[in-house]
Amino acid sequence: MLFSQLAVECQKIINSYQDYQVSVAIIDGEQSFLYKENQLFRAASTIKIPILLASYLNLNDRLDTVATIPEELIVEGAGVIPFITGKLPFTYRNLMELMIIVSDNTASNALLHSNSMHHVNHLMQKIGCKGSKIERYFMDESAVQNGFDNYTTAKDMILMLQQIGEPGGVLNDSQRSDALRILENQQFEDMLPAYTFDEEIRYYHKTGGLTGVDHDVAIINYRQKKLYVAVLTQGWNDGFTGKKCIAEIGKVIVDYLKE
Template sequence: MTFQKLASSCQEIVASYPNAQIGVAILDGEQSFYFKEDTVFRSASIIKIPILLSSYLNFEDKLDDIAIIPERLIVEGAGVIPFLTGKLPFTYRNLMELMIIVSDNTASNALLYRNSMDTVNQLMKDMGCHTSKIERYFMDEEAVLKGLDNTTTAKEMVIMLQQIGESGGILDEEQKTDALRILGNQQSEEMLPAYTFDEEIHYYHKTGGLTGVDHDVAIIEYQEKKIYVAVLTQDWEDGFTGKKCIAEIGKVIVDYLKS
């Protein structure tokens, strides 16, 4: 399958879901496919990637120190920390792992607090991501009611992933290797990776979801090939169709990589 065929297949998939908003950015070296790549979406948990990047920079020599989790930022939703008994000590690296691997909202809030919203937002601007922004903590419904939210675009999510997957970015080699390890242990596999059990295909990704919202953004590697993918979707009427749409795009990407 050529990249042009991949692009046309993705276009057909997007067209088959006319009632939803879908933004796609796929980058393979000099080849790219974009569809509504600058459309602004509620980011859900994929905005945890810039928090991960910021944490490597700000806690460089403290990643294995015991972290402090403010009581007021302990929330439910995704993750496990609120449901664990006892005062368990977590390092900052543990919080980063929990934030990505099981999308733990408490870990994410603690890291966002320690980095500060201003710092993470400035980092995104420094990377050239001027549309993405964080305005609230995770599970802060009062902030949402006040009109505050976290937002991003498909194109800017690919830019953030490139900081991990490409040389010359903001992370050093050791930090990039660790970030890939964490993203590679992602536990949510029902979107981009859903149609394959091929262990030669490696997904380094982060999913996100809210009511009517489903996203998956990834670095996907197969043998010597590497591709960056961001599929952002919203306005779904159920919790299944968006995941199916993203999985279908994931399938044609696998077909492309293995052709």
Template sequence: MELKNLKNKLQDIVNESSGQISLAFSSNEGDILINEHLKMKAASVIKLPILIESFRLAEEKKLDLNKAIHIENQKKVAGTGVIYYMTESNVYSYRNLLELMMIVSDNTASNIALKTVGMDRVNQLSVILNCQNTKIERNFMDTEAIANGFENSTTAFDMLQYLKLVGEPNKIINNESRQEMLSILSKQQFNQKLPGYNYSDSGVSFYNKTGELPGFEHDISLIKKNDKTVYVAVLSNGWTDNFSGKKKLAEIGKEIINYM
């Protein structure tokens, strides 16, 4: 499939959607941008910048990824993840927390990681990357902050820049850190969105992070086949039921799989 055909198919999916979809796609053949600067609640895709900042802090020798972290019960929060629901399992390495943050989107692990690196550092990374519409203002599952108007926000275009930071050599994060982050992303357990139509012998591999809130469905991913890599970020909202959003993102992923 040629890029222009993919663009037409993705545009049709967006046009026919009952929800609002923003999409940013990049390959060595060109980009596809649809409502790419539409600002939305970030949900858990904002955890990718937290992951990157954690590795940057480790590169600066200010964070030991193997340090054991003891989690007091009052620090645990519900929602996605497993730590909140585990019995007598309160000690993890910081690296384990990063893995849980990304692989099962654990909110307790995410809050500890965010506190460790600090909101200011995560937001400064957005400034460095010129991601003007991305900002983190609250912890995960912080209902009081939400009630007071604090929210984490981003755009599909901005998320594409973070994906490229992981996928391509750059001066911000070293190659060793990038490879470890890719390894973590490859173990994603939530695969019903962009990778939903992927099959075991397709040769296509996804390195993704999802996010969702009531009415919101997001997925951002590096996608590889052989020596070909593409990047895609899809944010969406306005779903009366989230399952419809998941199906629509899977349709987008199906066309990208065909393109690969």
């Protein structure tokens, strides 16, 4: 399958969900498919990627020291920390792993607090993100009711992933390798990777979901090929149609990679 065919098939899928909001960015070297890539979406847990980037930069000298988790930032939702008995001595690196691998909201809040919203937002601006912004902690519903939220775009997500997938960005090679390790261990596989069990296709990705919102953003490697993919969706009336839309795009990507 040529990249032009991939673009045609992705557009067909997007058109079949025209009653909803879908944004797609797929980059393969110099080739790209972009659809509403600058549209602003509620970021959900995809905004944990810039927190990961910031943690390597701001906490680098203490990643393997015991982390501080403020009591007021311990929240439920995704993750495991609030449900573990006793107080385990998590390191900052452990929090980074939990934030991505099981999308732990408490770990994310602790890291956001340690980095500060200002520094994470400044980092996103530094790497060229024009629409992304963090305005609240995770699971802070009162902030949402007062008009504060976290936002991103498909284009911005690609820029963030490229900081991990390409040399010469804000992370050094060791940090990029560690970030890829963490992203590859992502436990939520029901969107972009849903239609393949091929172990040669490697996904380094982060999902995100809220009521009516489903996202998946990824670096996808297959042999000598590497794609950057961001699929953001919102406006769903149930908990599975958005995931299905993203999975269908993921299947077309698999077909493109393997043909």
